[in-house]
Amino acid sequence: MASAIGVVGRFRGEFEALGGRVHIARTRDDAIESVGKLLSGRVRSVHASRGLMPPLAERLRKFGIEVLDDSRPDDYSEPGTGITEAQYAVASAGCIVEIADEEATRLASAATLLHVAILDSANIIENLAGLAPIIRRSLGVSGRKPVITLISGPSRTSDIELKDVVGVHGPNEVHVVVYGDTL
Amino acid sequence: MNDDYRHLMERIRLALNDGARISALSRAVKRGRDARKAQFSRMENPSAFVSEIRTLKTGAVAHMDDLVRTFSERAADNGCSVHVAKNADDVVSYISGLASRSGAKLLSKSKSLTTEEIELNRRLEEKGLEVVETDLGERIIQLAGEKPFHLVFPAIHRSQESISELFTDKFGYPVPDSLEGIMAAIRKELRPVFFSTGIGINGANIAVAETGTVVIETNEGNDRLVNSLPDVQVVVVGMEKIVPAWEDAIRLFNAHPLSATGTQLTNYVSMISNRLDIGGKEREMHVVILDNGRSAMSRDADFSEALNCIRCGACMNICPTYGVVGGHTFGHIYPGPIGIPWTEEIHGLDRAKFAHLCISCGLCQTVCPAGIDIPLMIAKVKQKDVEANGQLFVNRFMCSMERISRYLSATAPLSNWVVGNRVSRLVEDRLLGVERTRALPTYTRRTFTKRFRPDEAGAKERLVYFPDMFANYVKPEIGLRTVDMLRAAGASVVSPRELKPSGAPFFLYGELARATKVALHNVSVLHKLVSLGYEVISTEPTATYSLREIYPKLLGRSAESMDVSAHTYELFEYMALKHPGAKPVKAGEKERVRLGFHIPCHQRPLSSGRYSVAALESAGYDVSVIETGTCCGMAGTFGLKKGPLGAELSRAVAKPLLELFNEHEDLQGIATESSVCTMQLGEGVHVPVMHPVELLSPG
């Protein structure tokens, strides 16, 4: 699937141009393994979105990393590390799309210093126009609607003399591990 | 001169005296300008992009009431409390009510110009609440007790050193003068604030009626903490920001950063429909939709277009005078070009005196992603001010320049001596307000009108030449050579004596009734000829711009004005389109071959000079377009006026452009088509400045 490879490459190029890092894995399992390798020796514990939990917690334990069980906003008061799933990404804009059902997921990518997301390569769309149906579908659920966030690399500012700095209130380092058959 | 003017002049002078601030600002605006330009030049069809945004926003503003209704219903279905607030008091009592109900004393806020508009922080503080801005730039100006200097970079006027001093003073411990030091301090200070506030207040960039969702854009990610951690979240959104569908919202959250900073997206784009669960606690979301004059504005045909603004800041990045004095002088709360109509409409005419800083260069409109006709709205604000508070004497004098020119030319050369001798210059300076160090044009008795002989309408190709003031009274050679060039191409040329100069000063000084009268007159003279198959040619960009762009606006796009507009050309544009084979040759001194080309602002919406450059190049000149991307600052008669609202500001605007020209030491001359740019450049460069027509002869 040449076009899919093209789309991953394009996403990678754009996301890295914005200061993010992209890693490639074969399967979802490999992706989780890569997360462990990436963090091994660097962090002792992580926040993670619930959807990733059982396999993630088990796998990370192997690397000596504990997945925290967070239930209150205050659990995030110390800036740590967050692992989430990026449901989609947009190649042309170099952003990941986080569709969060719980505040814990948002905080894992917002209140941390280091954020790692895993992403199925089949869910990388070409351009921003493709977002409309995705947003509509996500918000079409009955009951509580998810919060959708487009994230284009680390938190940044140029408020001081126009000098670019990363890591203001959010992560200064963002990694995306892309996996999937389409690679 | 009334106090408001005096106050404005004082502010300008203060701004002009702060060299460090001017250079910080000019770096900031240039970066924004260049980034936007790079993005737009990569676009396949930038004008389609602009017209899409324009159509989308115009439609949304036209249906504002319906959109408020739909959005409110959907947001309520999502579980939000929606409140439509009439004015500032209404918002303040709503939020302070929430605070007293929830017991919150500390409120955190993420960047929101809409809440600045109503001075929400000050008003909540008066009620005993503490509000902390969490965007770095906003926090800096909040601690300093200032207003935003720029829409996108609110604290751009402050140096790193002054920020470290400010933080040291306010935080009570030494904050080093380094980026890392400042960032560490702000993180340390704000982290606990995020986690201890009871109410988070966010501005929203867009609200989407379809699903009752708000869209919030930030680069720092502070909004995400403000809207996730506190138990109560309040989103304040301007009524004009609601769009019908997600397709619209996507276009806007893409257009906004493209035009502001040249990126595809703001770093974080959050789409929030309700609170999410954490710890099983019920948490509230309130959406306050602010009217504060917007409904009235949407019904005002003169100003409703201002509601199309997507707050990208591009207009302030290109505005020549804003780029020197900045938002504390060129702004009340809303800064920059679009700040003028917004201030007049929201905060009142009294606060909008800074409208007179606009020199009607027209550039803001050329970069606005929503294609807003900002210059026309500004001219209307000036008109309101002139009607309510009177016109400056010097502006009245400048508005009679045409009559004066006629008189001076009729009595030349004696008049040139009388006007130009040292004693007279002193008197003119003191009494009339004409800056005495400016070289004045030398008038000729043998005007173009006197020397020109019209052709019989025999030829198939019939043209009207519109000389405007300069080519008539000062340098008739430009007009005569133009006519030669057109005749050599086989056309017959007329130039009716009853044509009046373009009337640009009337537009500049807010005398719109007089501007409209001139427009009506010239259009009716020209339309008679256009309907006989004539095309209109001018060599003065301001005149071509007036005929093509300004007259139709002033005349409500009447059929006649649109017709004349469609048949008006710049000289070299006409030659390139109709006579691509005609090859003018180099005139005069053969060795003068290395030319710099200056694009006058009024030529930018026309050809940007590309046909003139091509003609010069094909005649063998080596031409480089040299530009800062903004104006030379002369702006018709503006730069001739004495003082801060004239020559002083005009020269400060010119400085970087003149430096750029002077850096090109190999230039042997400068070509530009505008007579006023010629004066400004002529004063600051060491090579002759000429009209391209003076450099060429018919082939």
Ligand code: SF4
């Ligand atoms: S017309 Fe020119 S001077 Fe006036 S506001 Fe726009 S950019 Fe500034």
Ligand code: SF4
């Ligand atoms: S008026 Fe146009 S250019 Fe200026 S901030 Fe608004 S949208 Fe941007």
